Each structure stands twice: as structure tokens, then as C-alpha cells.
Amino acid sequence: MGKEDEKIRIDIMDQENEYKAWLAYSKMDYDCAVYLNDAPMHPRPLNIICYHCQQAAEKAIKAVIVANGAPGGLPRLHDLAFLLNQLKNIADIDDKYYEYADTLTPYGTSIRYPSELFLEDRHAVTALNYATEILNWAKALCAKQSDQQEA
Numbered sequence: 001m002g003k004e005d006e007k008i009r010i011d012i013m014d015q016e017n018e019y020k021a022w023l024a025y026s027k028m029d030y031d032c033a034v035y036l037n038d039a040p041m042h043p044r045p046l047n048i049i050c051y052h053c054q055q056a057a058e059k060a061i062k063a064v065i066v067a068n069g070a071p072g073g074l075p076r077l078h079d080l081a082f083l084l085n086q087l088k089n090i091a092d093i094d095d096k097y098y099e100y101a102d103t104l105t106p107y108g109t110s111i112r113y114p115s116e117l118f119l120e121d122r123h124a125v126t127a128l129n130y131a132t133e134i135l136n137w138a139k140a141l142c143a144k145q146s147d148q149q150e151a
Contacts, residue, residue, distance in 0.1 A: 022063035060138035
């Protein structure tokens with residue numbers, strides 16, 4: 001193996017480690033949301049549950065961007081639809097993920113301010129469902145990309 005081949009191999013390994021780190025961060029946010037959702041707290045911290053769902057989705061999408069080489073670099077934005085658009089020429093993105101993105105995005109910023117959003121239990125349930133689907137979708141895409149790089 002020549003020096004150029006070794007450099008490409010190291011770059012692919014770094015890329016794989018980075019996307020795995022993004023997936024791990026995503027899973028931590030998701031686990032926090034699930035934990036808080038199941039905790040016997042009254043009132044339930046709906047804003048924090050929804051925030052962690054948005055964060056889990058954002059980090060999962062960023063994992064896919066990194067796994068695919070982050071064309072143009074990794075955006076430091078929190079708009080999930082914008083992040084999905086970074087993948088539209090790389091991955092098959094079902095329209096439902098854009099709907100999920102539109103629902104979850106406000107939870108990443110507006111939720112930080114009291115009285116910005118009115119939340120009910122149903123919002124947390126929906127956020128958890130959407131975060132679950134995005135995380136599973138991202139894991140599958142990252143695994144597929146990793147398999148293609150190994151081939």
C-alpha cells in the first residue's frame with residue numbers, strides 16, 4: 001500500500017469515527033428524552049423532552065452528513081430541514097422526514113424561552129416518535145455508507 005492509499009484509509013477511518021461520535025451523541029440526547037419522559041416528575045418537563053428530541057435528530061442527521069464526506073463541510077445550524085437538504089443528492093429522503101424536521105426544529109431554539117411554545121403531552125410523544133424514526137433512518141444510512149466504503 002502506497003502513502004496515498006494509506007492517507008485515504010486514515011481519512012475514511014477518521015470519517016467513520018466522527019460519524020459514530022455524532023450517532024453516540026444523538027443516542028445520548030435520545031436516551032435523556034426517553035428517561036425524562038418516563039420519569040415520575042410532575043409537571044413533566046415537556047420542553048426539555050422535546051429539546052432533547054430535536055438535538056437527537058439534529059445530531060443523527062449530522063452523522064449522515066459526516067458519513068457521506070460532509071460535502072461543503074458540516075453546517076453549524078439547527079434547522080433540520082436545511083440539514084436534510086444537504087443530503088438530498090446523496091440519500092433517499094422520504095418526505096415524512098421533512099415533516100418531522102419542521103415539527104422538531106423549533107424545539108431546538110424556541111423552547112429555551114418561557115412562553116415561546118405551548119406544549120402538551122402529545123407534543124412530547126410526537127417528538128419522541130419522530131426522533132426515533134430519524135435516528136433509525138440515520139443509523140441505517142451510516143451503516144450503508146460504511147459498508148460501501150469497506151467494499
